[in-house]
Amino acid sequence: MPVNYATPAPEALHPVAGVRLGVTEAGIRKADRRDLTLVELAPGSRVAGVFTRNRFCAAPVLLCRQHLETGEIRALVVNTGIANAGTGEEGLQGARRTCAAVARLMDIRAEQVLPFSTGVIMEPLPVDRIEAGLPRCLTALAADGWHAAAHAIMTTDTVAKAASRRIEAGGRTVSVTGIAKGAGMIKPNMATMLGFVATDALVNPLLLKRLVREVADESFNCVTVDGDTSTNDSFVLVATGKSGAAFDNESSPGWEGFRDAVVGVARELAQAIVRDGEGATKFIEVAVEGGRTKEECKAVGYAVAHSPLVKTAFFASDPNLGRILGAIGNAGLGDLDVARVRLWLGSGGEEILVAEKGGRSPAYREADGARVMKPAEIRVRIDLGRGSARGQVWTCDFSYDYVKINADYRS
Amino acid sequence: MPVNYATPAPEALHPVAGVRLGVTEAGIRKADRRDLTLVELAPGSRVAGVFTRNRFCAAPVLLCRQHLETGEIRALVVNTGIANAGTGEEGLQGARRTCAAVARLMDIRAEQVLPFSTGVIMEPLPVDRIEAGLPRCLTALAADGWHAAAHAIMTTDTVAKAASRRIEAGGRTVSVTGIAKGAGMIKPNMATMLGFVATDALVNPLLLKRLVREVADESFNCVTVDGDTSTNDSFVLVATGKSGAAFDNESSPGWEGFRDAVVGVARELAQAIVRDGEGATKFIEVAVEGGRTKEECKAVGYAVAHSPLVKTAFFASDPNLGRILGAIGNAGLGDLDVARVRLWLGSGGEEILVAEKGGRSPAYREADGARVMKPAEIRVRIDLGRGSARGQVWTCDFSYDYVKINADYRS
Numbered sequence: 108m109p110v111n112y113a114t115p116a117p118e119a120l121h122p123v124a125g126v127r128l129g130v131t132e133a134g135i136r137k138a139d140r141r142d143l144t145l146v147e148l149a150p151g152s153r154v155a156g157v158f159t160r161n162r163f164c165a166a167p168v169l170l171c172r173q174h175l176e177t178g179e180i181r182a183l184v185v186n187t188g189i190a191n192a193g194t195g196e197e198g199l200q201g202a203r204r205t206c207a208a209v210a211r212l213m214d215i216r217a218e219q220v221l222p223f224s225t226g227v228i229m230e231p232l233p234v235d236r237i238e239a240g241l242p243r244c245l246t247a248l249a250a251d252g253w254h255a256a257a258h259a260i261m262t263t264d265t266v267a268k269a270a271s272r273r274i275e276a277g278g279r280t281v282s283v284t285g286i287a288k289g290a291g292m293i294k295p296n297m298a299t300m301l302g303f304v305a306t307d308a309l310v311n312p313l314l315l316k317r318l319v320r321e322v323a324d325e326s327f328n329c330v331t332v333d334g335d336t337s338t339n340d341s342f343v344l345v346a347t348g349k350s351g352a353a354f355d356n357e358s359s360p361g362w363e364g365f366r367d368a369v370v371g372v373a374r375e376l377a378q379a380i381v382r383d384g385e386g387a388t389k390f391i392e393v394a395v396e397g398g399r400t401k402e403e404c405k406a407v408g409y410a411v412a413h414s415p416l417v418k419t420a421f422f423a424s425d426p427n428l429g430r431i432l433g434a435i436g437n438a439g440l441g442d443l444d445v446a447r448v449r450l451w452l453g454s455g456g457e458e459i460l461v462a463e464k465g466g467r468s469p470a471y472r473e474a475d476g477a478r479v480m481k482p483a484e485i486r487v488r489i490d491l492g493r494g495s496a497r498g499q500v501w502t503c504d505f506s507y508d509y510v511k512i513n514a515d516y517r518s
Numbered sequence: 519m520p521v522n523y524a525t526p527a528p529e530a531l532h533p534v535a536g537v538r539l540g541v542t543e544a545g546i547r548k549a550d551r552r553d554l555t556l557v558e559l560a561p562g563s564r565v566a567g568v569f570t571r572n573r574f575c576a577a578p579v580l581l582c583r584q585h586l587e588t589g590e591i592r593a594l595v596v597n598t599g600i601a602n603a604g605t606g607e608e609g610l611q612g613a614r615r616t617c618a619a620v621a622r623l624m625d626i627r628a629e630q631v632l633p634f635s636t637g638v639i640m641e642p643l644p645v646d647r648i649e650a651g652l653p654r655c656l657t658a659l660a661a662d663g664w665h666a667a668a669h670a671i672m673t674t675d676t677v678a679k680a681a682s683r684r685i686e687a688g689g690r691t692v693s694v695t696g697i698a699k700g701a702g703m704i705k706p707n708m709a710t711m712l713g714f715v716a717t718d719a720l721v722n723p724l725l726l727k728r729l730v731r732e733v734a735d736e737s738f739n740c741v742t743v744d745g746d747t748s749t750n751d752s753f754v755l756v757a758t759g760k761s762g763a764a765f766d767n768e769s770s771p772g773w774e775g776f777r778d779a780v781v782g783v784a785r786e787l788a789q790a791i792v793r794d795g796e797g798a799t800k801f802i803e804v805a806v807e808g809g810r811t812k813e814e815c816k817a818v819g820y821a822v823a824h825s826p827l828v829k830t831a832f833f834a835s836d837p838n839l840g841r842i843l844g845a846i847g848n849a850g851l852g853d854l855d856v857a858r859v860r861l862w863l864g865s866g867g868e869e870i871l872v873a874e875k876g877g878r879s880p881a882y883r884e885a886d887g888a889r890v891m892k893p894a895e896i897r898v899r900i901d902l903g904r905g906s907a908r909g910q911v912w913t914c915d916f917s918y919d920y921v922k923i924n925a926d927y928r929s
Contacts, residue, residue, distance in 0.1 A: 161844060161847040161848050162846070162848075162851065162852075163843045163844055163847030164847070188759075190840070193843045193844075193873065193877050193878065194876075194877045194878035195875050195877030195878075196875070196876070196877075197877065198876075200878060225839065227838075227841035227842020228838075228839075228841065228843065228844065229839060229878045338840075338843075338844050338847060364558075415826070415920075419920075419921055422921070426642060427638075427639075428639075429604045429638065429640035430602070430641065432574045432603075432604045432640070432749075432750050433572060433574055433603070434571035435573070435574060436573040436574030436575070436693050437573075440573065441573070443573045446606075447573050462604065464606050464607070465523035465574070465604070465605075465606035465607070466604050466605045466606030466607075466608065466609060466640065466727065467604065467605070467606075467640045472894045476665060496590060506921060507921050507922070509743050509830075510830055510833070510916060510917060510918050510921055511918070511921070
């Protein structure tokens, strides 16, 4: 059960002019489930992406990086069930064959296809089944295929994740719609977080490249711990230009509103991944302020969000706040003056100062801590007291079910 | 239930001439349990220690560092139940009062006492109860008090941890005996790993200082993940000199054998902590070779040993080896050539090559992987294929009980 999240209704996902999506049951790993998705992009679409930094990155990630260099992307193909990671040279060939199959069907070049895979690592990709399924995806292509695609890219996700916004920019209506998958938090389970966001605005290619990084930094990179990027993590941003709205640079009229819409969609997707985190019963924001740099704020946020002791305490609704102090002390800030650190815990409209001057706040009462720990959404606020930078991380708690899901998976 | 570990019998713990230990029930946090330990060291004893790098380090750690600078240590005092961490200025005063109380009783200076605390963070230390209990510890002081002390420093440990060796050096019999506590692995629960090892050899002070670091590096620093050192972690090495054997430098006769004995005792204690890890059902060695430096080998070992996905797979006896590859790829070795990495899995006398050339080894059969994953002791061997350095890390699996212990703790 995700924490305060439900998939938007199909009609809430605005079509993006120039994007059509089609899904099918290709039988990649399990029968009777939609597991193959084809996304067709109109000619002239611009695409930018950010990918995992894991050295054992998956074959499709290697191809995505190559194909983004070479030219105009016209299709995305996504399979679930098999990650095609840890598959060596054979895996690369499988990803290439997949792109070639899409290219043949759509009469484009293989380099114009971006492949994505998610699922079990170290198992071979059943390319024959993908080839057999692709014609059905092609037949199914539709502008309102977002909802179906959000379902077809799931692995252990318990809900499909999608978000959509519509804004006015330069007298035009611009749509931004996205889908994502991923249900892990400490490490995305099945080793994959995938995010796809498209808009029908026209965006200068260099600007789009910068935007995808900034958006990732403010959304998906706030939910996965940096060191734990998986073998297949991918986030792709598509701009078809079909709405007529155009952004050439950051001074273009309407840019701020457009950027906010893209960030908003990506954040909604990123937070949905946490809300659907494996075994999650709580959604936790760790907001860090008073740092020298944004990076150190995020490092502290990650240290707290990543600590199994902190996460199990949240699961138990136990205000064991010393564990949070311990995590802050472990964030690698060698010159941190702990006497200046302040720590609040909040939920609903309430916020309680729990620690200051290196220890428990004199006014703090455990009953207050216990009360704010109860709700399903909790905010940890940390003031490092050494600067004016900020950063935040979203995470979930750590429950019996996390172990169950990850110990039982594959069996 | 610890994995293949039982506390040695009292008579297996050799007394160390010049060291006496006494314990009592001081009622620090719970009734009817021995929770206060006093260790008396003969005049002339030399002491060196290594301590947590956590910025929120506990008050006793701050005092230990100060007191080790100033002079000849004559006593250690250890309480369980309360960690005296995250307690600010009041905590420091509590630790100082504890040292002063020991000093009064033993007619020494407060600076000659090293204090240690373990237990809940952010709770005040009940110094009155410690002061009231100390005279009983003094009365109980005995050379054969090691077994009782090993029990009295426990927190969530399910077994007391102790180790002892006796060797010949320079015609003298030298004893090395130690105790430790800690039952966490990802992070020591109750925020503490404590280790105390004593010998009746005489060791040059500078040599002892170097030795304690080297020994920690080959024992306790192989079981806790570096970034996760807790607020109270302490490891202290005492050399009383009472056996008559003396080591002035690394060329002194018998040094190698003596060093091996100290490392051996510390390793046994460190491994006992993992074997008694919270919820542990398996003991796992991650041995990394073929690295450019020992540090990068350990970084890879930690990345594997720290991955919740790897740990839950071990709990499930599931040869989900892609998770290990994923963890290796996340170890921060930006220029790692994954095509040169080889991965073996072993147990008993058997070892199986499971991955090479960036993917699954052609000869690997899942039935073989499942077989070597079954036993309670498993060895992961990784060849990075880029040098001749080595390093290893010991860890345990990640079970339902880990969550249970950490979610229920304090309640």
